[in-house]
Each structure stands twice: as C-alpha cells, then as structure tokens.
Amino acid sequence: LSVNLAREHDIGHIVTGLSRGQIFETRLHDLFRFRIFDSATIEQRIIDARKIYHRMEDTVAKVLDVSIFANDAVYSDIGFVDFYRYWDVPLDDVYAFLRDRAPWVRPADTGRSTNCLINDAGIYVHKAERGFHNYALPYSWDVRLGHKTRDEALDELQDDIDVERVRRILREVGYSERRGGNAGDEHELLAYYVGDEVPDAQMRDFLGARLPTEMIPTRFIRIDAVPLAHNGKVDRRKLPLPEPEAARASYAAPRTDLERQLADIWRQILGKDRVGVFDNFFEIGGHSLPAIQVISRVSEAYGIDLPIRAFFNAPTIADVGDFVEKLLIEQIEQLSDAEVERQLTGTHHE
Numbered sequence: 001l002s003v004n005l006a007r008e009h010d011i012g013h014i015v016t017g018l019s020r021g022q023i024f025e026t027r028l029h030d031l032f033r034f035r036i037f038d039s040a041t042i043e044q045r046i047i048d049a050r051k052i053y054h055r056m057e058d059t060v061a062k063v064l065d066v067s068i069f070a071n072d073a074v075y076s077d078i079g080f081v082d083f084y085r086y087w088d089v090p091l092d093d094v095y096a097f098l099r100d101r102a103p104w105v106r107p108a109d110t111g112r113s114t115n116c117l118i119n120d121a122g123i124y125v126h127k128a129e130r131g132f133h134n135y136a137l138p139y140s141w142d143v144r145l146g147h148k149t150r151d152e153a154l155d156e157l158q159d160d161i162d163v164e165r166v167r168r169i170l171r172e173v174g175y176s177e178r179r180g181g182n183a184g185d186e187h188e189l190l191a192y193y194v195g196d197e198v199p200d201a202q203m204r205d206f207l208g209a210r211l212p213t214e215m216i217p218t219r220f221i222r223i224d225a226v227p228l229a230h231n232g233k234v235d236r237r238k239l240p241l242p243e244p245e246a247a248r249a250s251y252a253a254p255r256t257d258l259e260r261q262l263a264d265i266w267r268q269i270l271g272k273d274r275v276g277v278f279d280n281f282f283e284i285g286g287h288s289l290p291a292i293q294v295i296s297r298v299s300e301a302y303g304i305d306l307p308i309r310a311f312f313n314a315p316t317i318a319d320v321g322d323f324v325e326k327l328l329i330e331q332i333e334q335l336s337d338a339e340v341e342r343q344l345t346g347t348h349h350e
Helices: 002-008 020-033 040-052 061-062 073-077 091-101 115-129 137-142 149-158 165-173 200-208 257-270 288-302 308-313 317-334 338-347
Strands: 013-016 080-082 190-194 219-225
Touching: 002 013, 002 073, 020 040, 040 080, 040 288, 115 165, 137 149, 137 165, 200 219, 257 288, 257 317, 288 308, 288 317, 308 317
Parallel strands: 013 080, 190 219
Antiparallel strands: none
C-alpha cells in the first residue's frame, strides 16, 4: 500500500518502524554469525530481503496490487528508511521529538508485543509450550544495540494477556493446547481427510494456491471416517497419529560436496540433526522466514541469484543443488578463455 501511494504521489522515501532488534534478528543474524560487518553487504542484504518479501505469492499478493515489485526499478526510485537504525539517543527523546516537532501521533496500542489478538495468542502458546517469550530474541538485540535498556525491554515483555480470551480464540480455530513442552519439541500441522488416496504433493499444490505457506499441513493422513464424540464434534483423541519413524525411513544422505554444503545450511537454519537430499523444506519445519535465510545464504555462498520461485517450486537439497550447479556452469561458459585463466591463476595464488 505504502509503495503504491509513494509512487502515485511522487514520494521518494518510505520510513518504517521496524526495531533494530527485529532487523538484526530476521535479516542480519547470519551475516553477524559469520562475522561479516561490511556496511554495503548489510545494506544489500536488507534490500534482498525486501525483494523476497514483496514478491512472495502469499495472501497479500492475492488481495493487493503488487505488480510494482516485479521490476527492480522501484527499489531505486523509492528508498526505505528503517527508522530505528538511524538514531543514537534515548527512546523517550525520539518520542518527544515526534510528538512536538513532527506531524505524527503514536497509536495507543503500539510499543508492546501484545498489540493485537494474534500476538496475544502466539505469546501465550509459545510461553506455555516452550517455556519462554517468543519476542525475547529481538528485544535482546534491542538491548545489545542500545535501542532499549534492559529494564525497558523486560517491562515490554510483561504482557497483560487475557488468558480466557486467548483460550477461546484457540478453541475457535481448533488448536489443542500442549502444555509443559520443551524448546526442542517437534510440532507438526497434520491434515486428515476421508476419500480416495491423494498424493501429498497434489494436496500441497492445491492448498498452496489457497493458503499461506505456514498454514499448509506437514503431512496428510487418509482415514475411513472422522471419529466423532457424543456431542457431534471431532474426537481428536481417536485420530490416528503418523508413524514417528516414517519420515526418517526415507532419509537420503548427501551425495556430493555441493549437497553436503547445502545440507549444512539447511541443518543450521532449521535446527535439525540431519536433512535428507529429497526432504521437502516446508515438510520438515520450514516456512517463509527460514526460506529467505536459505535463499540468501545459498546466493551469497555461491555468488549466484537463487530465485525465490525456483526454491519454492522445488524446495529440496537435490533440486537446489541441480539449480546451483546449472547456474555455475552457465557463468563459467560465459567467461572468455582469458578470464578463466585469470581467475584460475588468482585462485592458485590465493
């Protein structure tokens, strides 16, 4: 919406309010983990992340006009200023400046993690099942970067959540609470259906055209009939659980150095002990944010541009490996003999 309005009114910059903690957590964490601090690389990473987000074929793309993002020109015509990256004064001073000298009124429900019902539900479930606040990491970045003091961050994490309201929301969406879980517990979204056997890939393609990526089930289980309780509702306790070793049984180890390197990236980002070369990224716990991290890491590691569409259409190590290898071969074929000799000589000297 803002980009289209900016283009319509010839506005050159859009100011966003993403906190520094959120920026570092979602976009720069991997760079810093590998001790990459070059400012030009950081700026490019943020732009690359924006391009990926803006070009996702998600629900937003279906209800809003996103054609403006099809061409890279918009990123040259309109600049994005992540507001909190550019100030080095206390937060209260910034709010005072905005209040007294800028035509901006701060909405009353911002500044806390609980500023909407979906956040309340997410925070409640995360704390109940994993034992810690799901906003702890970005707030810790804010403290480390000087955006907030420790006390300010802790105060914002003291959420006033209406537990009964949240539980009502969870019941309405059909979510069964799991209390007392550990941080390492695995969670899957399972789908049960009655009827003829349908391949998982076909189910996933069908739902992928209608649901956000994170709502597509991990596995599909055919049953003869939906078990009902005495009150006519689904008796979840009688739904069959998938075989716990089913996914592991089909594990296929990396076969080449390239596949082993890609598997390392998959494992680090997904937090898995191992990932098979034919495992679907989205079936083993991946979603849009770690997908962006994988695309960025792969593109940076091999000096290529891995298109988001290519990854989402074939999200396995084997397919991505084939794609990367094809791009690398094309790059080599485009080099002149002299350039190849120069690069090989430079590599030898290094």
